[in-house]
Amino acid sequence: MFSEIAQYFRTEALPHIWCPGCGIGTITAAIVRSIKTLQLDQNNVVIVSGIGCSSRMPGYLDFNTLHTTHGRALAFATGIKASRPELDVFVIMGDGDASAIGGNHFIHAARRNIDLTAIIINNSIYGMTGGQSSPMTPHDKRATTSPYGNLERPFQILDVAKAAGATYGARATAFHNQLLTKLIVNAYNNPGFSVVETISQCPVSYGRRNKFKTPADMLMWQKEHAVMIGQKEAVGEDFSIGEIFKSEAPEYTGEYAKLRQRLKGE
Amino acid sequence: MFSEIAQYFRTEALPHIWCPGCGIGTITAAIVRSIKTLQLDQNNVVIVSGIGCSSRMPGYLDFNTLHTTHGRALAFATGIKASRPELDVFVIMGDGDASAIGGNHFIHAARRNIDLTAIIINNSIYGMTGGQSSPMTPHDKRATTSPYGNLERPFQILDVAKAAGATYGARATAFHNQLLTKLIVNAYNNPGFSVVETISQCPVSYGRRNKFKTPADMLMWQKEHAVMIGQKEAVGEDFSIGEIFKSEAPEYTGEYAKLRQRLKGE
Amino acid sequence: MVSHSSKIIVNQDWCKKCGICVAFCPKKVLGSDELGRVVIVEPEQCIACKICERLCPDFAINIEVNKDE
Amino acid sequence: MVSHSSKIIVNQDWCKKCGICVAFCPKKVLGSDELGRVVIVEPEQCIACKICERLCPDFAINIEVNKDE
Amino acid sequence: MSKARLMQGNEACAEGALAAGVKFYAGYPITPSTEIAEIMAEKLPLIGGTFIQMEDEIGSMAAIIGASLTGAKALTATSGPGFSLKQENLGYAIATEVPCVLVNVQRAGPSTGLPTSPAQADVMQARWGTHGDHPIIALCPSSVQECYELTVKAFNFAEEFRQPVIMLMDEVVGHLREKVELPDAVEVVERKKPSVSPDEYIPYANNESMIPAMANFGDGYRYHVTGLTHGENGLPTGKPAVAEKYLERLTRKLDPYLDRIQLYEEILLEDAELIVVAYGGPARSALEAVHAARSEGLNVGFFRPITIWPFPQEALEKYAGRQFLVPEMNSGQLVGEIERVVGRRQVQRLNRIDGELITPDQILQRIREVMTHVQ
């Protein structure tokens, strides 16, 4: 029932602007269910986003919400968290937002291992601007700026996150939204920089151009190509879901707090 | 003999501006020796850099040289290479230049696997601006903006390069400059994005603050802490040198050339 | 024995007629009318699995479950 | 037998007196004068290993080798 | 033979670039400019050119500069937020005198603003957006036909003057479809290559033309390019005398060519007591209003700067003493320059900032008001 999570929504702002069948709405509900599961104080939650279809999410959610500039969500979030570490900060980004223009803030948030929960909504495309290829568009797929098929290779964004220093990485899909809820709970509980890549469907700007007839077809693709990590290797179009990596490292705001403490001692 | 490589220098611009004992000069000579070894046509070589002490290098070299804006060298180089793939393009960056402000261009050049030879001169500091910490300053070391020791963890830049899609990664030092020459030759020969991390000494902005009395002490540190890859594991302050990784993947300009060809066919 | 009775409520103001719920309902409870609107075809078949509710991108379908023990 | 004779040339205009060549010469061929200038102390000890030349950041030291076979 | 076609402003801009010989495009999508990138992605590989979608606008600006140094005519397109991001490297292109064309299809701001609504609020940014003193050329089309023609001109100016040129469009003309008649051939200018041997080549020569010849990377003329203040040889310098020489030339290099660069349109000015100065999309509303006012017997004229920067000061100065009305889709930008030129007291402002195209009625209304005052 929506009523069970309605308290976390700005219902007056609904219905949302996303296209029919767009996965972002489904993911929004899954995220909200994670926050509900975590029983976080609504006043203490901050949701930060960049620019893109995915990044319109915070506007519908009844927390402290910040819709920033394209690609910069993590840098704003870093300011929030560094200044007031007790806040629970979630960061919502599109694949383009996070990995194209926002790539640098992404690797640096990872390097600092700052305690943010980053959710990348990967619909393989720039949705908001109408379907240009993103750094996460699969090889050979069509986009308005890849009219002959994408020549480039996509990022394996969780590999990049890990190499850069993130301490938690997981993947789910709009279809596997219960898993998503669980992974976000775990990501939040990781005391460091956590990334949850969420495969979503963009029927309008990606699906139509890539032979998906309906939104349901795209969800079906997610269902069929997702492979639970540890159970089977992901080959071809398949991809792993579940917790991809987890490790421990000093967290930025904690280190800073220790420094302040140490200086007091001196 | 300098005279053996003098033809590659703009000798009228010498002596250079680097401080006494700075490793950049040593590395410059090693790079030039690589180009000499490769017998590249001097008119066909382009050297691109960003901003920083290291990035002043191209001004001394007699090639097509481009000293760009801070952090953007790879983006300029991408334009050059994509527009005229037959040019031999080397990119010189400082650690800050490449990994701080330039981090995004770095991971995207890697993702595209564009055929550039990137040389990161890692002196663990922002040299040009007088010694602020960089994303490659080791944990706990001092810098003017880390007066109490660096709280952050440094990037393992070759790990990041690899995760992002680079197909060649190697490391040497100013001390191991013959190895460096060889690695740059190999990096050039790799048909894709190649990264050579070069540990350098900045006696003025890093050494003085971190208990190195003389430039020679810093070179000695390089000598003592470098471990040849495959021979021994690098623990503590030690680091590996040699070829760290190598792989194969489609190269951007090659793919683009194929596209043009394909379209002609149609 | 536990029996469920469930009520399916579609918020037509929010529904965007994407067809996802219809496609994924394992029991073919849901269907579309000629204008694409979601209609409840076989209410009694509903097993309250909530797949439709959770997959609906528009928070437009609600399954009200009455647990009778 | 191969014998080397080598000539050590320091370009004082470029030398910045960093002391690297002095510190790393395996044969202690090089030294510093009181103003820090590089001086050749024991020219005959030079084995033409070129460590000094290659480590010099200022291209200021040159080893000229005459191979006599 | 030219043939009439229906075309969108952004499309006409892309076609103009192709006609001018563009060979390289690097960009990052942003509404309302994206169509330009999309057309380039489709067409450039067909003609042996290169399209690359970069990771951001900063990289896009960098990449076109790099490509231009290899000899390619290079283009990028963006809108407000991206235009802000390109400023640093735009300044680099200016300082190093690398030809290129940057399209800004203006949308309503500040910040993300109203991404799909028109505005003219980057007019002053086009002049002053990058740090440091610098010259700039910015052209502003009012019709789809002009999107085509001015893009050709933009490339020609860029190549002739070794100067980045800004096509300052707005969402109105960018997204408008309109009948155009494309010429079969256009005049295309190529950059001046060195006529001397590599040994004699002075890459930043202080010659009379103020515009040094430019060699391609890879063509045997090895030289240095830097954003640092540099001497004629291209190498950085800190010497005030050398710096001054360079900066004097740089900041004044367009002066000898102003009469060719400063384009404008004049309609019904001879007996005009009130001159409506308008540009871009809103100029169309203004012209409609001027005609309507004339038909009411009001002596109103129309002046349209087509080149916004360098502002056609001399052309407008001739009319000092008359009354001016300046409708803009911003809270007053170019009007400041007009006040400077013809005197503040002579100028009336008319501004609209809600993302809607200013209407002929709004302007006519103000014309009537002003004219009653005048009489």
Place this chain on the structure above:
Amino acid sequence: MSKARLMQGNEACAEGALAAGVKFYAGYPITPSTEIAEIMAEKLPLIGGTFIQMEDEIGSMAAIIGASLTGAKALTATSGPGFSLKQENLGYAIATEVPCVLVNVQRAGPSTGLPTSPAQADVMQARWGTHGDHPIIALCPSSVQECYELTVKAFNFAEEFRQPVIMLMDEVVGHLREKVELPDAVEVVERKKPSVSPDEYIPYANNESMIPAMANFGDGYRYHVTGLTHGENGLPTGKPAVAEKYLERLTRKLDPYLDRIQLYEEILLEDAELIVVAYGGPARSALEAVHAARSEGLNVGFFRPITIWPFPQEALEKYAGRQFLVPEMNSGQLVGEIERVVGRRQVQRLNRIDGELITPDQILQRIREVMTHVQ
């Protein structure tokens, strides 16, 4: 008790920030502003504040906005190239009305230019550097003492008006060491917090003061912040009427407070036939020249805008009809605004762009020339 100390301009700026209550600094090093970051890195953790070195200037600007939203007074500092990069997010802070202070210690440009030499070539960029219509406050100190005092004012203006404030310094004052006397206490303004309950809170209320009360993230007032054009509730809107209301308030919010914001200094103006208008470092050369001219019996006066933007137009307007001389370390920037205000024909320019501080002799020379003409 105040005590005399020798202090550098950048240091005084940092001390001013601390006195004003700064709690957060995010930055990226760049000459000649870096000392400010270095002092912050040392001092903020000692007072429970936070210093963070970001990956670039874009991130730095973003981070201080984020921190300010949590209630911290926030500062960043940069120079030319970094100032260009900060423009997009500066516009965001303006659009969302998040208080913060951005220091730009100007160096010679364009592009990388002469990184260690002074200039005043970002004056127009400070006004127009970000896309879209927007208000701005920029303050310009001429002495080390003023670096301190104006930084305090910058924070006070930022907090009172919910407005990013630019400290537009130059390398001359930034790196100068000078005797200062710091007060024991300064007047510190805190931002207006909501006085109503969260339910009644209207985050972007169109109230009479034009400045909505601002709640901290985390304090129970949950609201939305967006760079999209938004309504009083903070939520994005595409409705022209709502957009207009917001933009009208935003672009005019400083108007009621101009008399407090527009600071300037007037010396020897009463009988001045020629007024030298100068600001920042060069104002010191100008004042020296004015005194020298007076001692030669020339009736020369001195007007120094301390607030550069909004330009103190009314204050200068009083002197319309006199002659003006405007020395600047650029190729003519603020002079355009002065020409607009007092009439182009009354104004003489004096520019220097080689990276050296303009000298009193240069100015005196021009004063003599102009005065001979006048007489």
Place this chain on the structure above:
Amino acid sequence: MAKQQFIFSGTGGQGLILAAIMLADAAVLAGQNVVQSQSYGPEARGGASKAEVIISDEAINYPKVQRPDLVLSISQEAYKKYGLTLDEKAKLIVDDTYVPETKPRSRNFYSLPLTKVTRTEFGSEQSANVVALGAVAAISRQLSLEHVREAVRQRAPKGTTDRNLKALELGWQLGVGALNQA
């Protein structure tokens, strides 16, 4: 021919912009001056969508429709916005499926089964936009079927030409029929 101003209104995804472009193309083929524009925006997704065309034999300055001569509405919302208060001198065309509720007009009103005809003919609603175009073109009486046909040929996506020409025909007939009835 004096200035003729058209509004095509409905919801995003209905292909109205393409229909408007085709109309504009036809006008170019007829040697007229023409401008075509639309409202964009996230609102266009599922929300209201509008495309405009102005055709004239004189130069067209102001490019937006000020007083429409013909309005097409194929959603109730669009009807409310553009049709409800339309001057009775102007023509109003609505789709009888998606605009079930209309206010009576004394003249120039055409409630046509655009969607129904499309579904019947093609089994889906695709090409309803071109059916609508046919009706608009016929009812406007400003363009020849031949010019519109050519425009459809030019703009129809690859492989859909025949279908779209058929759709145009259907719409044109609906329009002609309606005119005859009136």
Place this chain on the structure above:
Amino acid sequence: MAKQQFIFSGTGGQGLILAAIMLADAAVLAGQNVVQSQSYGPEARGGASKAEVIISDEAINYPKVQRPDLVLSISQEAYKKYGLTLDEKAKLIVDDTYVPETKPRSRNFYSLPLTKVTRTEFGSEQSANVVALGAVAAISRQLSLEHVREAVRQRAPKGTTDRNLKALELGWQLGVGALNQA
């Protein structure tokens, strides 16, 4: 006291800026107005380096040295730039090690063994800048040793106070000695 203008010149890394700051500090302690500035730049690395101080009991507007009253040069290059053409009314101090070649001056010329004394006393050249400061302060006759001493105490890096005070003393004596000789 009228305006007194000082130039400290040499090469980068010699600590001249710090010496100039200490002089300026001493002037503040003496209740004077003072400004201090320097030329920065990559050139400062190994290349020429210059620091300036102006002391006055009136307000100091233009902050750069126009006509120096005292120039210190501790490199040949710096001497060439600032010492060689110096007005003979102004005082010129050079280091006899690093400025071996000088043009004869009729008065106000002091070639002092600053480096040598430092090496002899401390075994290295570190603190030569403070030795130079001592000499400058003494020869300028503008400041009391006590004020300069206090300035050195304030600015000396941790753990180097004693050494620097000793260096100051040495320099002051060199200066006083030179004045007595002159």
